[in-house]
Structure formats: structure tokens, C-alpha cells
Amino acid sequence: MSDIDPDFDTAFAAEFDRLLTWRRDVRRFRPDPLPPGAIAELVARAKLAPSVGNSQPWRFVHVREPARRQEVRAEFERCNKAALAGYDGERAKAYAELKLAGFDIAPEQLAVFCDDGEAKGHGLGRATMPETLRHSVVCAVHTLWLAARVRGIGVGWVSIVEPDEVARILDVPLPWSLVAYLCVGYPERADDVPELERAGWQARDTDASYFIER
Numbered sequence: 001m002s003d004i005d006p007d008f009d010t011a012f013a014a015e016f017d018r019l020l021t022w023r024r025d026v027r028r029f030r031p032d033p034l035p036p037g038a039i040a041e042l043v044a045r046a047k048l049a050p051s052v053g054n055s056q057p058w059r060f061v062h063v064r065e066p067a068r069r070q071e072v073r074a075e076f077e078r079c080n081k082a083a084l085a086g087y088d089g090e091r092a093k094a095y096a097e098l099k100l101a102g103f104d105i106a107p108e109q110l111a112v113f114c115d116d117g118e119a120k121g122h123g124l125g126r127a128t129m130p131e132t133l134r135h136s137v138v139c140a141v142h143t144l145w146l147a148a149r150v151r152g153i154g155v156g157w158v159s160i161v162e163p164d165e166v167a168r169i170l171d172v173p174l175p176w177s178l179v180a181y182l183c184v185g186y187p188e189r190a191d192d193v194p195e196l197e198r199a200g201w202q203a204r205d206t207d208a209s210y211f212i213e214r
């Protein structure tokens with residue numbers, strides 16, 4: 001612990017803004033392995049995230065076994081096919097052309113769960129908003145995303161899976177619920193535009209009504 005204020009300067013603030021601009025959801029990876037310990041290092045940074053009541057309900061599973069990876073990938077393929085069936089016409093054609101996960105190449109995979117039975121925090125904030133437990137896990141995922149990006153590592157969030165099915169495949173304790181399944185590795189390219197925007201699926205919105213005053 002230190003009582004010295006880090007006193008981030010304006011140059012750091014500008015660099016941080018650049019980090020936010022250049023963080024991307026990555027689906028196209030290079031096959032090169034990450035350095036040993038890289039995943040543990042990212043998880044350590046993720047655990048610096050805020051959490052309701054300081055409950056720290058995040059649970060990380062480094063998915064390494066080929067058989068489990070294969071099962072998760074098959075689950076994604078199944079859910080992605082079902083999702084495609086929910087679109088018609090041009091949207092269906094556009095959806096079919098999207099690449100929505102990097103299972104084929106990403107060298108690392110990380111599943112992030114919420115321990116719904118977490119007692120730490122003594123219920124603070126959760127009586128009124130129980131969902132804040134999972135919100136806390138999302139904060140950890142985003143922290144990991146940024147910590148990865150500053151190290152040149154890309155992260156892709158895969159949500160096109162049934163959470164209970166992934167919990168079964170990974171054989172995790174019962175009170176854990178899946179929040180994020182992440183493909184991790186070096187990206188094929190850097191970009192300051194989201195892939196879904198480049199693909200014409202959905203652009204970022206600058207609609208001023210998203211930020212109102214009362």
C-alpha cells in the first residue's frame with residue numbers, strides 16, 4: 001500500500017484515451033502462443049476491478065484441454081446456427097458472413113464466471129440490485145480487455161453459447177454462472193473501428209440523446 005498519489009499526467013491521460021479508442025473485440029488471431037504466464041498476468045489485472053460490496057465474485061477458468069475446447073466450439077457452432085435461423089433476407093445473409101468467434105486460431109481461451117453464492121461483501125448493494133454481482137464480473141472482463149490491449153494482446157468475447165451448457169462442459173461448481181467466454185491471442189491487425197462497423201452490421205452511434213440532462 002502506498003499513500004503517494006500517482007498523479008497521472010496529461011500525457012498519460014492522452015495515452016489512456018488512445019487505449020480506449022484502440023481496444024477492439026478481436027475474432028481474427030495470429031496462431032503465435034502468448035508468453036508463459038500471460039494469462040495469469042491478465043487475470044491478476046482483472047481482479048483489480050471494482051465489485052459490489054468488494055465481493056470479488058469473479059471466477060476464471062483457463063480452458064486448456066482440447067476435448068473441452070472442442071465441445072465449447074461445437075456449442076458455439078450450434079448456437080450460431082440457431083441465431084442465424086432467427087434472421088431473414090439480407091440480414092440473414094449479412095449475419096452468415098460475420099465472423100463471431102476466434103475459436104479456430106486463438107491460442108488461449110478463458111471462461112469467466114460469477115459465483116452467485118459469493119458471501120464476500122456481506123450482501124452490500126445486492127439486496128436492491130442482485131444483478132450487481134454479475135455487473136462486477138463484467139467490470140473484471142473489461143479491465144482484462146484493456147490490460148490485454150496495452151500488452152498487444154487481443155480479446156474476443158463470445159456470448160453465442162448457452163451458459164449452462166458451458167458450465168457443464170467445464171464442470172464448474174454449481175453456483176457459478178457464465179458471464180463471458182473469451183478467445184485470447186495476438187490479433188491479426190490493429191484497428192480503431194469495430195469489426196461489426198467495418199462489416200456494415202452496426203456502426204457506433206453518436207446520437208446525442210444517449211446523454212441527457214434532468
Ligand SMILES: Cc1cc2nc3c(=O)[nH]c(=O)nc-3n(C[C@H](O)[C@H](O)[C@H](O)COP(=O)(O)O)c2cc1C
Pocket residue numbers: 023024025026027099100101157158159160193194195196197
Ligand atoms: C457482453 C458482450 C457480448 C459480446 N458477444 C460477442 C459475440 O458473441 N461475438 C462477437 O463477435 N462479439 C461479441 N461481442 C463484441 C461486440 O460485438 C463488440 O464489442 C462491438 O461490436 C463493438 O466493437 P469493439 O469491442 O471492437 O469496440 C460482445 C461484446 C459484449 C460487451
